[in-house]
Amino acid sequence: xxxxxxxxxxxxxxxxxxxxxxxxxxxxxxxxxxxxxxxxxxxxxxxxxxxxxxxxxxxxxxxxxxxxxxxxxxxxxxxxxxxxxxxxxxxxxxxxxxxxxxxxxxxxx
Numbered sequence: 001x002x003x004x005x006x007x008x009x010x011x012x013x014x015x016x017x018x019x020x021x022x023x024x025x026x027x028x029x030x031x032x033x034x035x036x037x038x039x040x041x042x043x044x045x046x047x048x049x050x051x052x053x054x055x056x057x058x059x060x061x062x063x064x065x066x067x068x069x070x071x072x073x074x075x076x077x078x079x080x081x082x083x084x085x086x087x088x089x090x091x092x093x094x095x096x097x098x099x100x101x102x103x104x105x106x107x108x109x
Contacts, residue, residue: 038064039083042093043071051090059085 043052049070056063060078067073074097077083083094 038074038076038097039086040067040095040097041073041075041083041086041091042095043073043090044092045069045071047071047090055086055089055091059089059091061086 043055047070052071052073053063056073056075061075064074064076086094
């Protein structure tokens, strides 16, 4: 029984490496490319449509369409601006719109 326990313990580093790798690759795939013109933006879950619209306007971006929730939108980035402007105006996450579920649309915006 001792050898079986040692074999199980020897697998833990490999299992942890697999889990970290999967999450790292998944996170990297959601980051928008540097040349992205449209991005998915996630704001605070408590943000309403007015808060989101104000933040988008203040960042210099343009609203494209709503996402699956009121706090998730697709925006067109302003010329020569990087998506960091969105973070300065309250965005929690800026993601690749396809990886973020680009087909999930909420028509209530």
